[in-house]
Amino acid sequence: MCASPDFFSFPPPQFGKDARKLFFLEEGFVNLNHGSFGALPIPVQDGCFEITKEIERNPDVFMRQKLLERIDDARELVAPMLGADPSTCVFIPNISTGINTVLNNFQWTSSDVIVHTDSVFDSVLLSINRMQTPQKSVFKLPFPLSHAAILQDFRKHLQSVKGSGKVVAIFETMMPLPGIILPWKEMVRICKEEGVWSVVDGAHSIGHELDIDLSSADPDFWMTNCSKWLFTKKGCSILYVPLRNQEIINSTVTPPLTYPTPGKRPSSFVSKFYWNGSTDLMSVLSIEYAIAFRKYIGGEKKINDYCHELALKGGRCVAAILKTEVMSSDRIAEELIGNMVNVSLPIHQSIKPSGEIYLLYQNTFLSTYKMFAPIFYYRGKWWVRISAQIYNDIDDFKKLGENLVVKNLLEPATAPTFLAMDPFLPKFRIPTIERLGVKTCMPDVTESTAAQIAKDWFDAFSSFAQEQNVSGIQGLICEDALWRDLYALTWDIRTFDGISRIQSFLNARMQTMTMHSFTWRNFARLQRPYPDLVWIVVMFGFETYVGRCSFIARLVPTPGGWKAFTLFTNLENLKDFPESIGPSRQSVRVASSAWRDHREQENRFTESNPAVLIVGGGQSGLSLAARLKYLNVPTLVIEKDGRIGDSWRKRYDSLCLHFPIWYDNMPYIPFPPTWPKYSPGFKMADWLEHYADILELNIWTSSTVLDAVQHQDETWTVRVKKPDGVIRVFNVNHFVIATGQGDGVPRMPSIPKADIFRGEILHSSKYKRPTNFVGKKVVVIGTGNSGHDIASDLARAKIDVTMYQRSATLVMNLDKCWDLFAGPLYSETSPPNDLSDQLSQSIPHLLLEGGLAQRNTAAILASQREMQDALREVGFKLNDGVLGAGILLNLKQKGGGHYFDVGASQLIINGDIKIKSDSAILEYEEHGLKFADGSRLDADVIICATGGGDVRQIVSQLCGESVASECPPFFGVNEEGEMTWFRPFPRKGLWYMHGNLSLTRFHSKHVAMYIKAMEEKLIISRYPSDMSPKCIQLRQLELPPNSEI
Incomplete structure (x- = not known):
C-alpha cells in the first residue's frame, strides 16, 4: 500500500464549511447532489497522482508486475466494509455493468420472470428490457412509504408471479429518486423464502450504510458504487457474488485478459474481472486513499452521523421555507432517510415531467443560483432530493429553500415558466404594469381622468359593436384578454381566452345576438388591487334581440393606451318576460280565501303538469324554484324529507354557517338586519322553510321521485310517490337534480x-x-x-x-x-x-x-x-x-x-x-x-367525515345508466375554467343545480331565464351548437405554493 499523502499529517477540519477545503469544489458553488456524482477529496486525488507518477515512470513494470497485486490490495481493504470475503468481491466500472453481467449469464426461458421495482435507475431498466426472453413484472412500491408496507406487498407480489420458471428480483438498497432507504436485507430474506433469486443494486450503500454485512444478508448478487459516498474517483464499483453463485458468471461484458503476473493466482471468478483491455484503473486504485481519508476525518460513524442529522434537519428547514413537507414524517424518518432527504416542491402535480422543465430548472440553478439538487416527479407530486455531506451545513439547505421558492421560477425572465408547460393549467396572467410594458412609463391617472378614460372606451366600443365591427373591437382589447359570457351572447357560461378566440366568438355571434341600445351607467372605478396592478372597472348596459344585459370591463394601461384585459357580458333580464317583482309585481287585490284556494290548487297540480320538476328542496332547489315562480314558469319541487330545512336539521347540533349573512342571502328576500352574522344550522333550516312559504313555492314534502324517462320529443315523464303512497305521473320539459353533493349518499x-x-x-x-x-x-x-x-x-x-x-x-x-x-x-x-x-x-x-x-x-x-x-x-x-x-x-x-x-x-x-x-x-x-x-x-x-358520492349516482338511479353516462362530472373544470353547474347539458332539459348560497343566488337566475327562453321558444342558437369544451378534473395539490406570485 502506498504511503498517505502529506495532507493527512494536518489535523482534520470541522465538518461543514471548513471541510470544503478538503475538496475541489468551486468557490461559491453549493453541492447538494453528492448522491449522483460524489465529490473527490483533494488528499485522494493527491494519492492518485502519486500512483500515476509511479505508473508512468515505468508502465510495463507496473502493469505487468504490480497492477493485479494492487487490485487485490484494494479488494482486501474494501471487503471488510461490506462484511464480505475478498474472494466474493470484484471491481466493475458501474452498476449497469454489474446488472448486465448478472443478467447476461442467466439461461433464460419464456416462463422465467424478472421482477423489478418501479424505482430502478434508467440504465438498469434498459438492461432489464434488453432481456427479451423472460417476462417482466414491476413491483410498485406502496405509498406512503414504510418498511412494513413494502415487505408485505413485496412478498405478495413475488407469490403472484411465481410459476414454472425461475424468478429474479432486482431491487435497490436505496431508491435513487426518491432517495429513500429500502429494507433490502428483509427483501433478500423474503426472496430466499419464496425461492426467488435476489439481485441487489446497492449503488448508494458503501460509505452511506454502516452495517452492510453481506455475509449475513447473503444476497445472490449485490453491487455498489464507490464514487458516490466512499470518496473514490469516478468509475469504481463492486460486484459481490457469493461462492455458491460464482460458477454462474461465465463471462463479463467484455472477455477478460491478464498478463503473466508474479505471486498468488486468484480464483477463476476473480480473474475474469481483473482487466478487460486498456483503461484507467485509477478509480480502483484510489480506494486505499479514500479509506485512509475517511479514517483521517473521523471514521464511518462520525461521517454518517453528521450527514444523517444534517439531512433530517436540513430537510425540515427546506420544507419550512417552502411550506411543504419532507417525504416521511419524524415518526418513520430513521428507517427511510439516510444521508439524502426528499422535500416536496410547490409545483402543481399536473405539470408532468418533460425535458423543457428539467432543462429550465437545471439551467436556473446551475447558472443563476450556483447550486444543484435534482428535482423529480414521483407519485403525482414534485420533489427535490437533497444530499448531505461533510462539506455542507444548514446554511446550504436554507439557500436551496430560498431559491426554490416558486416566485423565483415564475419571473418573466425565466420564461417559459413551469405554469406554462401544461395546456390545462392556468397561465400566470396577472396584467401587472411590468407585463404590460408600462412600468417605467405608467400614465398618471386619477378618479376623474379614470372616469373619462372609461367613458371614451365605452363610446368607442358601443359604436364598433353596433356596427358589428369586430376589427374595431379588437383594437380596444389586449392580445391576451379574457371575455367571460353568462348567457348574454352564447346562451351558456363561456370564457374566451385571447384575441383569436374572442374574434371567432364575435364573428359568430355579433349578427345573431345584435348588440344594441348601449346605456352608460356612470360606473367607472379606479382600482389598485396591488402595487403593481392598476385597472379601471367600467360597467354599462346593452340589449340583444332577446335580453337586457350588463357589460363590465377592466381597462389596463398599455403602451398603446387603455385597453380591456377582462370583458364580462351577463344576461340580466328577458326583455319581453320580466320577473314579477317590483313594478311588475301582482297589483290586483285578492281576497284571503281566494288566495288560499288558489295556492292549494296551484300546489296540487291536479289539472296541469309543471313545466319544471326539481328534485331537492335545499337552497339550490328553492332558489331556482323562486326564480322560475316569478318568471311565471310552473314548477314543482319534490323533497324527500318531511319538512323543508330538514337536511339542515339532521346535521350535527353544533352546525353553524361559516360564511357571514351578506354572502348567504337568497333571491328576493335578504336576511333581516336583526339576523346574526353567522346563521346557526337550525335557524337556517327554519329560514328555508319560511322562505318557501313566503314566496309561495310549490313543494311536495315526504315525496320521492321514482324515475324519469325522456322521450323522443325531449320531454320527460316523471313518476312521483306521495307520502300516502299515491303515485303521480307528470310530463315535464325540464328535470332538475338539486339534491346536493351526491344526494347525501x-x-x-x-x-x-x-x-x-x-x-x-x-x-x-x-x-x-x-x-x-x-x-x-x-x-x-x-x-x-x-x-x-x-x-x-x-x-x-x-x-x-x-x-x-x-x-x-x-x-x-x-x-x-x-x-x-x-x-x-x-x-x-x-x-x-x-x-x-x-x-x-x-x-x-x-x-x-x-x-x-x-x-x-x-x-x-x-x-x-x-x-x-x-x-x-x-x-x-x-x-x-x-x-x-x-x-x-x-x-x-x-x-x-x-x-x-x-x-x-x-x-x-x-x-x-x-x-x-x-x-x-x-x-x-x-x-x-x-x-x-x-x-x-x-x-x-x-x-x-369523507363527503358524499357522485351526483351521477342519482341520475343513474332516476334516469338510467345511459343518461348518467352522458352527464359530465359533477366536480371539475373545463379548459375555460368553468364548472358544469348551472349550464345546459347535452341531454336537453336535464340540469344540475348545486352550490353554496352565493352561487345559487346568482346563477339560479341564469338557469331560470334559459328555461323560460326555451319555454317561449326564444333561443335561436347556442354558441357553439355542440357542447362546450371538455370538462377535465384537476387533481388535488397537497403542496402550498409560496406567497408571492
Whole structure:
C-alpha cells in the first residue's frame, strides 16, 4: 500500500464549511447532489497522482508486475466494509455493468420472470428490457412509504408471479429518486423464502450504510458504487457474488485478459474481472486513499452521523421555507432517510415531467443560483432530493429553500415558466404594469381622468359593436384578454381566452345576438388591487334581440393606451318576460280565501303538469324554484324529507354557517338586519322553510321521485310517490337534480377488515351530538369542515378524539380575514347583492386561477402564519389549496379539502384534538386501526367525515345508466375554467343545480331565464351548437405554493 499523502499529517477540519477545503469544489458553488456524482477529496486525488507518477515512470513494470497485486490490495481493504470475503468481491466500472453481467449469464426461458421495482435507475431498466426472453413484472412500491408496507406487498407480489420458471428480483438498497432507504436485507430474506433469486443494486450503500454485512444478508448478487459516498474517483464499483453463485458468471461484458503476473493466482471468478483491455484503473486504485481519508476525518460513524442529522434537519428547514413537507414524517424518518432527504416542491402535480422543465430548472440553478439538487416527479407530486455531506451545513439547505421558492421560477425572465408547460393549467396572467410594458412609463391617472378614460372606451366600443365591427373591437382589447359570457351572447357560461378566440366568438355571434341600445351607467372605478396592478372597472348596459344585459370591463394601461384585459357580458333580464317583482309585481287585490284556494290548487297540480320538476328542496332547489315562480314558469319541487330545512336539521347540533349573512342571502328576500352574522344550522333550516312559504313555492314534502324517462320529443315523464303512497305521473320539459353533493349518499372509505372491528363505524352525516360518545375513544377520518366541527364538538365535551388526516388541508379563519376574502363586496356597507355578484363574477376564473387567487390566498395565510406554524408543529399537514388558489379550486374540484377555522385549530394546537397524519390506514383491527408504518390507534368509534358520492349516482338511479353516462362530472373544470353547474347539458332539459348560497343566488337566475327562453321558444342558437369544451378534473395539490406570485 502506498504511503498517505502529506495532507493527512494536518489535523482534520470541522465538518461543514471548513471541510470544503478538503475538496475541489468551486468557490461559491453549493453541492447538494453528492448522491449522483460524489465529490473527490483533494488528499485522494493527491494519492492518485502519486500512483500515476509511479505508473508512468515505468508502465510495463507496473502493469505487468504490480497492477493485479494492487487490485487485490484494494479488494482486501474494501471487503471488510461490506462484511464480505475478498474472494466474493470484484471491481466493475458501474452498476449497469454489474446488472448486465448478472443478467447476461442467466439461461433464460419464456416462463422465467424478472421482477423489478418501479424505482430502478434508467440504465438498469434498459438492461432489464434488453432481456427479451423472460417476462417482466414491476413491483410498485406502496405509498406512503414504510418498511412494513413494502415487505408485505413485496412478498405478495413475488407469490403472484411465481410459476414454472425461475424468478429474479432486482431491487435497490436505496431508491435513487426518491432517495429513500429500502429494507433490502428483509427483501433478500423474503426472496430466499419464496425461492426467488435476489439481485441487489446497492449503488448508494458503501460509505452511506454502516452495517452492510453481506455475509449475513447473503444476497445472490449485490453491487455498489464507490464514487458516490466512499470518496473514490469516478468509475469504481463492486460486484459481490457469493461462492455458491460464482460458477454462474461465465463471462463479463467484455472477455477478460491478464498478463503473466508474479505471486498468488486468484480464483477463476476473480480473474475474469481483473482487466478487460486498456483503461484507467485509477478509480480502483484510489480506494486505499479514500479509506485512509475517511479514517483521517473521523471514521464511518462520525461521517454518517453528521450527514444523517444534517439531512433530517436540513430537510425540515427546506420544507419550512417552502411550506411543504419532507417525504416521511419524524415518526418513520430513521428507517427511510439516510444521508439524502426528499422535500416536496410547490409545483402543481399536473405539470408532468418533460425535458423543457428539467432543462429550465437545471439551467436556473446551475447558472443563476450556483447550486444543484435534482428535482423529480414521483407519485403525482414534485420533489427535490437533497444530499448531505461533510462539506455542507444548514446554511446550504436554507439557500436551496430560498431559491426554490416558486416566485423565483415564475419571473418573466425565466420564461417559459413551469405554469406554462401544461395546456390545462392556468397561465400566470396577472396584467401587472411590468407585463404590460408600462412600468417605467405608467400614465398618471386619477378618479376623474379614470372616469373619462372609461367613458371614451365605452363610446368607442358601443359604436364598433353596433356596427358589428369586430376589427374595431379588437383594437380596444389586449392580445391576451379574457371575455367571460353568462348567457348574454352564447346562451351558456363561456370564457374566451385571447384575441383569436374572442374574434371567432364575435364573428359568430355579433349578427345573431345584435348588440344594441348601449346605456352608460356612470360606473367607472379606479382600482389598485396591488402595487403593481392598476385597472379601471367600467360597467354599462346593452340589449340583444332577446335580453337586457350588463357589460363590465377592466381597462389596463398599455403602451398603446387603455385597453380591456377582462370583458364580462351577463344576461340580466328577458326583455319581453320580466320577473314579477317590483313594478311588475301582482297589483290586483285578492281576497284571503281566494288566495288560499288558489295556492292549494296551484300546489296540487291536479289539472296541469309543471313545466319544471326539481328534485331537492335545499337552497339550490328553492332558489331556482323562486326564480322560475316569478318568471311565471310552473314548477314543482319534490323533497324527500318531511319538512323543508330538514337536511339542515339532521346535521350535527353544533352546525353553524361559516360564511357571514351578506354572502348567504337568497333571491328576493335578504336576511333581516336583526339576523346574526353567522346563521346557526337550525335557524337556517327554519329560514328555508319560511322562505318557501313566503314566496309561495310549490313543494311536495315526504315525496320521492321514482324515475324519469325522456322521450323522443325531449320531454320527460316523471313518476312521483306521495307520502300516502299515491303515485303521480307528470310530463315535464325540464328535470332538475338539486339534491346536493351526491344526494347525501355517504362516501365511506374502503378499509379492509371492517368486519372484525368491534366498535361503531358511522358517516359524519349520522353524527348528531357528543353525548352518545362519552367515555369512548373516537377517531374522525377526514379534516374538512365537517371533520373539524365534529372533532371540536367532541373535544369540548372532554371526549378522547383523534383526527386522522389523509391529505393536506387548507385552513383559514374567515372571521379574521373577511376583508381580504370577500369583504369589499359582501359586508355591512357593500353594494346590493345584484351588483356585488356581477362584479365578483366578472373576473374570469382563468385570471383568478392564474395569479389573483394565489396572491389573495397568500395574503390571507400570511396574516395567520402563527396559527399555521403551530398546526404544523403538532403534525397537521397544510396546503394553500389546488394550485395555491385557496378555496376557489377546492370548491370546483371536489367541494371540500378545506376548513374555515371556528375554533378547532386551537383545540388541535392545545392537544385537545389529537392528530394522526404520518401513515396510511392499512386495515381495521378489533379495537381500532392499523397503519402502514406498523403503528396502531385504539378506537371505540370511527366517524368518517369523507363527503358524499357522485351526483351521477342519482341520475343513474332516476334516469338510467345511459343518461348518467352522458352527464359530465359533477366536480371539475373545463379548459375555460368553468364548472358544469348551472349550464345546459347535452341531454336537453336535464340540469344540475348545486352550490353554496352565493352561487345559487346568482346563477339560479341564469338557469331560470334559459328555461323560460326555451319555454317561449326564444333561443335561436347556442354558441357553439355542440357542447362546450371538455370538462377535465384537476387533481388535488397537497403542496402550498409560496406567497408571492
